[in-house]
Amino acid sequence: xxxxxxxxxxxxxxRKSLESDSKVVLLGEDIGTLGxxxxxxxxxxxxxxxxxxxxxxxxxxxxxxxxxxxxxxxYRPVVEIQFDGFIxxxxxxxxSQVAKLHYRTRGAVRMPITIxxxxxxxxxxxxxxxxxxxxxxxxxxxxxxxxxxxxQDAYMVIQQAIACDDPVLYFEPKRRYHDxxxxxxxVDPRSALPMDKAxxxxxxxxxxxxxxxxxxKTALDAASAAADEGISLEVIxxxxxxxxxxxxxxxxxxxxxxxxxxxxxxQSGGLGAEVAASITERCFYHLEAAPVRVTxxxxxYPYSKLEMHHLxxxxxxxxxxxxxxxxxxxxxxxxx
Amino acid sequence: MSTDETGPGGAQTPEMTATPDVKGPDLLQLITPAGExxxxxxxxxxxxxxxxxxxCSLFEDMTVIRRxxxxxxxxxxxxxxxxWPPLLGQEAAQIGSGRALRADDFVFSSYRENxxxxxxxxxxxxxxxxxxxxxxxxxxxYGINMAxxxxxxxxxxxxxxxxxxxxxxxxxxxVAVTYFGDGATSEGDxxxxxxxxxxxxxxxxxFCTNNHWAISEPVRLQSHIQLADRATGFGIPSLxxxxxxxxxxxxxxxxALDRARRGGGPTFIEAVSYRMGPHTTADDPTRxxxxxxxxxxxxxxxxxxLAGLLDRKGILTAELQQQVKDKADAVASEMRRGCTTMPEPxxxxxxxxxxxxxxxxxxxxxxxxARYLAxxxxxxxxxxxxGAR
Numbered sequence: 001x002x003x004x005x006x007x008x009x010x011x012x013x014x015r016k017s018l019e020s021d022s023k024v025v026l027l028g029e030d031i032g033t034l035g036x037x038x039x040x041x042x043x044x045x046x047x048x049x050x051x052x053x054x055x056x057x058x059x060x061x062x063x064x065x066x067x068x069x070x071x072x073x074x075y076r077p078v079v080e081i082q083f084d085g086f087i088x089x090x091x092x093x094x095x096s097q098v099a100k101l102h103y104r105t106r107g108a109v110r111m112p113i114t115i116x117x118x119x120x121x122x123x124x125x126x127x128x129x130x131x132x133x134x135x136x137x138x139x140x141x142x143x144x145x146x147x148x149x150x151x152q153d154a155y156m157v158i159q160q161a162i163a164c165d166d167p168v169l170y171f172e173p174k175r176r177y178h179d180x181x182x183x184x185x186x187v188d189p190r191s192a193l194p195m196d197k198a199x200x201x202x203x204x205x206x207x208x209x210x211x212x213x214x215x216x217k218t219a220l221d222a223a224s225a226a227a228d229e230g231i232s233l234e235v236i237x238x239x240x241x242x243x244x245x246x247x248x249x250x251x252x253x254x255x256x257x258x259x260x261x262x263x264x265x266x267q268s269g270g271l272g273a274e275v276a277a278s279i280t281e282r283c284f285y286h287l288e289a290a291p292v293r294v295t296x297x298x299x300x301y302p303y304s305k306l307e308m309h310h311l312x313x314x315x316x317x318x319x320x321x322x323x324x325x326x327x328x329x330x331x332x333x334x335x336x
Numbered sequence: 337m338s339t340d341e342t343g344p345g346g347a348q349t350p351e352m353t354a355t356p357d358v359k360g361p362d363l364l365q366l367i368t369p370a371g372e373x374x375x376x377x378x379x380x381x382x383x384x385x386x387x388x389x390x391x392c393s394l395f396e397d398m399t400v401i402r403r404x405x406x407x408x409x410x411x412x413x414x415x416x417x418x419x420w421p422p423l424l425g426q427e428a429a430q431i432g433s434g435r436a437l438r439a440d441d442f443v444f445s446s447y448r449e450n451x452x453x454x455x456x457x458x459x460x461x462x463x464x465x466x467x468x469x470x471x472x473x474x475x476x477x478y479g480i481n482m483a484x485x486x487x488x489x490x491x492x493x494x495x496x497x498x499x500x501x502x503x504x505x506x507x508x509x510x511v512a513v514t515y516f517g518d519g520a521t522s523e524g525d526x527x528x529x530x531x532x533x534x535x536x537x538x539x540x541x542x543f544c545t546n547n548h549w550a551i552s553e554p555v556r557l558q559s560h561i562q563l564a565d566r567a568t569g570f571g572i573p574s575l576x577x578x579x580x581x582x583x584x585x586x587x588x589x590x591x592a593l594d595r596a597r598r599g600g601g602p603t604f605i606e607a608v609s610y611r612m613g614p615h616t617t618a619d620d621p622t623r624x625x626x627x628x629x630x631x632x633x634x635x636x637x638x639x640x641x642l643a644g645l646l647d648r649k650g651i652l653t654a655e656l657q658q659q660v661k662d663k664a665d666a667v668a669s670e671m672r673r674g675c676t677t678m679p680e681p682x683x684x685x686x687x688x689x690x691x692x693x694x695x696x697x698x699x700x701x702x703x704x705x706a707r708y709l710a711x712x713x714x715x716x717x718x719x720x721x722x723g724a725r
Contacts, residue, residue, distance in 0.1 A: 025505070051505050057535050062494055062528035069498020069512070072442070072483065075505070077498075089524075096488050097495070100472075105484050107689040108476040141690050141698070165692040196696070243697035 001184050007040050007177040009151035010116075012185060013158035014041065014078065018048050021076060024162060026053045027063050028080030028116075037082055038118060038177055060090035067113050068097050076112045078162055084119040085128030085301075091136070098167045099142030114161045115169045119147075120214040120264050121311055122175035124304040131301050132213075132265035137169050138242040138274070145242040146195045147171040149216035151181035153239065159189040168195075171241075173214035198245040200252065204234030207324050208252040210261045210275055212238040215312060219262060222317040231321065241271055249275065250282050257288035258324040262312045267295040294320035362564070362576050363608065366583040369636045371644015373583075382587035388651050394435065394582050395646060396660045398427040398639050401451035403664035405613075407671055408450075408464065412617040416675055417467045421448045425580070425612030428638030429545050431455065432585025433607070436593060437513060443482040444496035445515040446489070448545075452515060456480040460667065461674030470681050490516055490523030493542065497529045500538035500596075511596040513541045513589075519550025521566055522558045530570040530604070537601035541592040542567065544604065545579060547611035552624040567604030579607030580638040610636070683709060 004012065017024045026041060032055035035042030045053035056063050060081060067077035081087045087094075094115065101111050121130030138145050144166050148154040154172070161168040193199060201216070202223050211219035216237045223233040234252045238244060253259050259279055261272040276291035294312045302310050312320075322329035366383065367373055405423050412420040423430060426448070434455030437443070445452055450463060453475075462475035466485075473484035486492035496514035503510050520526050521544060533540050546563050548555050559566065567574035573595075577588045585607055592603035610633040614621050646652035687702040 054501075057528075057531050059524075059528040059531060061525055062497070062532050065491065065494025065525060065529070066498030066501060066532055069444070069495040069500070070502045071498075072477070072495060073499045073502030073506070075502050092488060093491065093494065093525075097491055101484075102692055103689045104472040105477055105689075106471060106473055107692065108473075108478060109484075110692055144691075144695075243695055245696065 001182045003180050004151050004155070004183045005177065006151050006154050006172075006179050006181070007038055009155040009181070009183050010040050010158050010172065011042060011044070012183065013155040014044060015047075016185075017078070017159050017162040018044065018052060021162075023074060023076045024052070024078060025070060025075055026078045026080070027056050027067055027070075028054075029056060029058055029063070029082050031055060031080050036080060038174065040116075040118075040172075040177075041080065060086055060088075061093050064090040064093040064098060064113075064115065068093065068101065068111065071111050071113055072109060076114075076162060078114045078116065080116045082118070083129045084117055084131040084133055087117060087133060094137070094143070094169075095140050099140050102166070103142060110165045111167045112162075112165045113167045114158070114164075115167070116158075117169060117171050118174040118177075119171045120173050120175060121301060121307050122214065124307075126304070127301065130304075130307065132263065132296065134169070134171055134241055135265055135270045138271060139269075142167065143242060144168045144196065144240070145171070146240050147173070147213035148239070149173065149176070149211075149213055149237050151179070151183050155183050155185065156187065156189050156192040157195045157239070160192070160195040163189065164195070171213055175214050176217065179217070196240040196243060196245060198239055198248045199237045200248050201235040201237055202233060204232040204256065206232045206256055207234070207258040207260055207321050208249065208256045209233045209235045209317070209321065210238055210249060210259065211235065212241060212263065212271070215262050215264060218312065218314055218317060222314045222321070225314060226318060226321060231325070233321065238271075238275075244271075244275060244278070246278055246282065249279060253279055253283045254286045257286055259287070259291040260294060260317065260320045260324050261291065262294040262317055262320070264296045264311055266298045267293055268298050270295060289324050289326060292320045292324045364575060364577040364584045364588060365581050366587060367581045367641055367645050369580075369641055371641055371646075371648055373645055373648075376587075379584065379587040379591070382590040383583050386583065386586070388649060391642070391646060391649075392651065392656055394431055395639070395642050395656075396663060397431045397435065397451075397455070398582065398642065399660045400664045400667050401430065401454050402427055402639060403668045404450065404454065404460070404463070404671060407668040408467070409613075409617060411464070411672065411675055412467070417464060417617075418469045419616050419618060420467050421450075421616045422611075422613035423448050423451055425610045425633065425638070426545055426547055427451060428582040428642070429579040429585055429607040429609045432582040433513070433515075433543055433589040433605075436586050436589035438510065438593075439481065440508075440510040441481065441593070442496075442499055442510065442512050443515070444492040444499065444512065445482065445485050446492065446517060446520070447485040447487055448517070449485065449515045453480070453482060453485075456482045458482070459674075460671040461678060464671065464675045465678065468675060468678060470678055490520035490526040490529075492516065493520070493526045493529035494532070496540050497533045497536075497538050500533065500540035500602075501536055503539055504536070509539075509597040511539045511541060511593050513543055513593075515543045515545065517550060518544065518546040518548065518555045518558055518563055519553065520544070521563050527570075530567060530572055530602070533602040534571045537599070539596035539599075540602045541589065541596060542572070542602060542604040543589070544606045546606050546608050547579075548609075549611050549615070549621070549625065551615040551619060552621075562606065564604060564606035572602050572604050574604035574606065576606045576608065579609030580636050580641060582638060582642055609638075
């Protein structure tokens, strides 16, 4: 076991993948000499060379598009999109090419491409540096979308994503990059919890609280605070957003009868809507209250001085928990 | 065509000059429209080994793919195909380049390069799967080293560039060749591909068939300079060749391939040709182009031109012509048979190959749809054909 920051844990996972498979290549802006703007790829170009860790010209569509060509050639490209809000120029290549080539070629051509995306807010950045675009991609068949919430998972899941024969979007919660945690580098990623499985983090009986990425820590903090008031939350880290692993969520909601889902991304058409609908379909007769979403608002990501109003924090999550429990809350008395 | 023609600020509208000059000063030509072989100090070298037999073989190839094209168009008119993108007029561009490639080169094309696919050895039935609506891709790309044709305009140029970067990493001397049209040169992806190819000196050939029309939009709307000149801005050497001259196309392609194999990086080839037919069988070009223009280009027909050369050489015998016709007819009839006897896709096939590993979301939907079909008691009967109406 070693103490690693989130960013170092991803770095260690990338290093392991580069070592174990000569077909793994990294592509991105500033990932070589600089080691990435968040230093996630620090030292990798020095150790693996410019052909394995490639500083590319500034063109996101081309970064992903050339990764497609490399995959055609038998490579296993790992692409870094520098910030969430920079992914849109690559949208066509991701949605029309990466996601569909396996289907288009009737399984002849695999696209084992990993697209790393630092995402989410809370770091005081200007526009385009704090977005949560995951739902665009969970809505696209052919892609897998995963998030990680602690250094151990970050280390394991990046290796699983790279080893996966399907394309994976790997969303990294950038405001957690400097958080430290224990990482056991001796565990084989093949025997670790698969990346498409959710994980129950706390055993609770009153409300199921579903979170992913940067808000998992907030959800755990909320569970501690709720426990002080005698409310027992079962926190689930969704981890995989496409597909969502519903089994542990279903089992939990059958026990608690109440569901709160939280994410930074805007509410409408988001993961919260998907989870709420799916759980309602599967657990309707177990629900004691309507599922509650505590999310970012349907606004462009706001200027940084006010971003904490947009981001669900501990208190807003607890307010949502109160709503699920029918306790007095900020919307008490409102219909619908 | 030069920028001067438009005047300062591009005063002329694209519509006023729908057809730019074909033969600029740099247009490479080895066979005149009348079929005369003209010598060229640099490019003769690249086709010096082409024998009379090989010329006859190129004549056969071009005739066969025109026959394939005519047959596929007929199949569409008869309701056997949903759509077809004709290549009529572009036979020399496709055969001249396609026959210059090595088996281990890899092609990333648009949807119109069916003649190139023929050169790669495509199964004729596979050629039609997409257009019959039976699949989204016809052949195994690794079977003929040609990617599934791209419908998103220009997207494949990035794939070729990435593939070429992989060739570089492998230390191989194969080349990635990407085909696209004049319209595609306006796409961001094509420009980004040239940036990457130049930056990494990747072994990729950008083969642009300037057929003058992007559906209804004339090439002048895309560019006020020659398309070949766009590449030089990226630091990529370019060639402008008569795309209806099979030898000129072959010479240019061979030069570009050789440069790439020797580590000399990318080359851009503009093959100046003309789309004699509609964009696809769903298009009506009479709405946007002049019949006179078509007539001008008919006089530059690539097959008649090579026939003219063979005739001058005294080798366009009746026997050769019969032999070529027989071959074309045989290919067409084999293709028609393959088309009409293609097995129908089955409803549950739509769920196949979305992922290469199990996916819980999809498995659930697939299971539910199978149950839905089964609820009619006859999963292969009327309901499965009609789907969820």
